[in-house]
Amino acid sequence: LSSACHFLFAPAYLLAIRATVKKLQMMMNFLFDTSTLPVRSDFIVAGVHCALSTNSEQVADCLKGWPASYGAPGSLAESDARTLQIDILESQSRDSRAVDTRPDSAMHFRGLGHLVFALLGPENQFVFDLLRNRVFGAVSPATARDSNFWNRRLLPILFGTFGATLSLAPLHCACLDYAGDALLIAGVGGAGKSTLTAALLQNGFSLLSDDCAFISANPESLLVHGLGLPFKLLPDAVQFFPEIRPYPLGRSSNGELCYELHPSALGGADTKFVSRPRWILFLQRDDQPGSRLVSCDKQFVHDFFESAAELMPDEIPQAQAIRSQIIRRVGDLESYLLKTGDSPHKLAEFVANFCATGVRS
């Protein structure tokens, strides 16, 4: 009756039976266990041990660019608390046409308690278990081989969603490295974080992230992690950076039309993946030309990041505590309000001088 619905009749009944398929619903079942997930791979992202189990060599290939260890031989996982188990099944029966990577194509997220549903396109479904740090997903063959999907789309979603359950505090700010020290640039929307970030890339800074920095803490110090993602500039940034005009415009994960660029597009250095946070600048536009720094206190920093943090369910109280502890320690960094009426390039020179002076001292 269809490719998925068969009836077999003895010839004598052929004239007596009539059947019509009115609404055919195919149920797809995915069982996640060791027998269905034979391919294993371990890698480190943002200081977190990711343990991938899948039935797809292609998925493992897409993620093999990440380091397999923290550096020291045999020290793969610092502790189980910072391990993210990722179980992925590639379904051969799913649509194998080219994956639709438009961010607005059927992306849908919902969460209740410790469980999160994620639909990333019509063929890719995920459940995140924040209590046990586990991801379950079923994807189409086209998605399985799409490196962009895994590295630029799924990983940022995973780390943004799991965040503190992996002992990472995701902070909404840009982050750049200068000679081994990291500068966090925070501020309200429209303050100019992205254009300042772009201009700093032309002043000796390396990019960690343009919109979300992941902070981890050990007893001695904080670390800030990036995911090696491109940075985004809105179309009107062309007035400050005409060199980006030849690049194509695309849609970002929040649906905005923008340029997604590698730092080299502005003549900048490569991206960095980890650094030590040292300074925080809270960018504020000012009507007056010129730029000035005003020192701000711990409480301001704490309140700024805490008030912008996502609400967390009661099921993961430890994660809430970890995030709050990290945000409190971020308050100990050198923090300033940066009031400016300057262009991004002039402001970047001012910030570069400030950081260079700090590094020398």
Added chain:
Amino acid sequence: MIQSPVPVYFHPLDILQRFAPAPYTSVTLFSSAILKTASNDRTLLPPFPDLQVSAEDVEASFNWKLLRDPTAQGSIEPPTTFISETLSAIFMGPACLIAADRQRRQLFAFLGSQIDTRAYREHILPALVQLSRSFRAQDTNSRLDSTTHRSFSPAPAAEAFIERK
């Protein structure tokens, strides 16, 4: 277009809609056990025998949280199910997302506004019931496991008896 009886919920720090209010509750008898349900839509409360007690007064065997999601478009799509050691999930498109944590005996669902009472009773509720029965099956299995375990390793009281003897 079916009008949802539930207003659209929005909180800038709750993009997953975890904290959408669920003011309607029920305590019902399901499969000889107590089921507590919370929802933002009275029509989603399960049609099981009501125990006529306050949700605070009893400890439930299962907990369901069923949210009507007015922003989830579309109707029920062919189901995809995930089964792992601890979780079961059923995806029927953005308008029907169900997940159950069998260890914690919790079940969560988001249902779009185009899923009417009939579709809910005919397609969704049986799925919720089946998932909840899997909680019970797991209970039974763990009880069987512990019984088996006891037959091989004596309980402390029995050990004391053996020593005395």
